[in-house]
Amino acid sequence: MAEFGEQLPIGKAKIEFLVNEQGMIAMKVSGTNFWGMYQIAVSYPSGEPLAVVPVTGMGVPLPPYPKPSLLAWIMSDQHGMWGRLCPRCQTYFRTNHVIDNTACPYCGNVSNSLSFVTQAQARYVVAFCNAYIEASNTKNTVTIDLETVTDSTPEWKYAEERQQFHFKCVSCHTEADILGEYGWCPKCGKTNGREVIMTKLKGLEEAFDKADKNIADRAERGQQWEEMNSRCFSHFEALGRHLQTIFVMFPATPSRRKEVEALSFQRLLNASVSLEQWYGIELFKNVSPDDQGFLNLMLNQRHIIEHNGGKVDERYLSQSGDKKARLNERMRIGSNRIRHLLPLMRTITTNLLDGFESLK
Ligand SMILES: [Zn+2]
Ligand SMILES: [Zn+2]
Incomplete structure (x- = not known):
């Protein structure tokens, strides 16, 4: 092309x-x-x-x-x-x-x-x-x-x-x-979101298996898992922002519309409450309370890796639910966490898309 x-x-x-x-x-x-x-x-x-x-x-x-x-x-x-x-x-x-x-x-x-x-x-x-x-x-x-008159440029x-x-x-x-990658079909209006994000998650799953098998160096492994954790959530947020373009078009009071516009898929727990209240979309369907806590933990780990060089801070201690972490230590992500996270990302992604597509 x-x-x-x-x-x-x-x-x-x-x-x-x-x-x-x-x-x-x-x-x-x-x-x-x-x-x-x-x-x-x-x-x-x-x-x-x-x-x-x-x-x-x-x-x-x-x-x-x-x-x-x-x-x-x-x-x-x-x-x-x-x-x-x-x-x-x-x-x-x-x-x-x-x-x-x-x-x-x-x-x-x-x-x-x-x-x-x-x-x-x-x-x-x-x-x-x-x-x-x-x-x-x-x-x-x-x-x-x-050539001289059509939209060749x-x-x-x-x-x-x-x-x-x-x-x-x-x-x-x-x-x-x-x-960009996420889009609505010009003819029928359906989102391409499911195809796009499932391809990305499959890519992450394959990359994880490969890295887990082939990388022996501890530091290098740790870096891989940190990057994968980050990518899981950024893919999910991009999908959420794309669906938000339609959420904001639904009839709503001005104050509700402001809330819908401000909805952040980065704050997963809040987003799940709002989506259920407003649209009946259950983001955490088939996700146990323990796993919800785990998703929150991984999001908080991503946050301090991206914004605090991975060093545990007060905010992390109060928000992540991580009982083992100590202030100022360098937090590490193990492969077992990514192994646990990947199928959960598939679940919440499917829940979001199924819920969205059921709206009439
Ligand atoms: Zn179509
Ligand atoms: Zn437009």
Whole structure:
């Protein structure tokens, strides 16, 4: 796939407006490397997009669309994807879903496909309209070179260092290219969260088995377990923040909405109480009170490793429930703790996703 920030593989397609002897205009598309087209009804002569019109088969009449208008074709890149710009969060993505309603992969906003037309596509549609007018006025063939007018340069608003991520929805098979990993399917709105986090947890489980078998050095092992502990919780938090984009859209009083916005998946115990109170989501379903305490302990260990060089402080002593720790000693994580933690992360992740997906 083309990386974001580079030129996209638009190909060498062109559109010709051919004028016959009777002065009728026919359109001809030629070229390579584009995979599909979709059509937009465009007001004539202003070039303002009016509606996305589904393409029908040969001989099948088009569904009703606003008239008078021209039908402008928008070409995909060679992966069959088009750029889209969310009208709510103004963030760019690419997808092969371009008709009907579209969900933004980032903020979950659902709007008509037309409102996701990018600025580059809007410019192209105007060029399309002008070419048609020129052909009809001059009675000469007019050609638009797609490379010059389509969105061959993606309009990314995110920081450059973030990576492009491609996913295919497991429910409806729609594909999307987004920045970051967690996203909503542009067609059906389902989250890709389960696939993303389960792949990450599986990777951690495999890395743990390998390190446990192959690393003998005590200090090196300890460092591995500290990193794995940290990654377990950061993956979980990223999933939580992604789901939060939908939680904050549920009808709520202003004060409740503030609480939902402030919900932190880093404070696991508080989050579990809130999620159960607000939505009936049981984060700790099938997690014993001992294991809940253990999760809290591991979170606190992560906190002092990341913020206090692993040195036990007063806060850790009061919050972690760790009876053996002594003030100012360097805390260590053993492999048995990671072995215990990994399946628990799977349980709370599954509980969160099952609960979320059961909301109607
Ligand atoms: Zn959005
Ligand atoms: Zn889908």
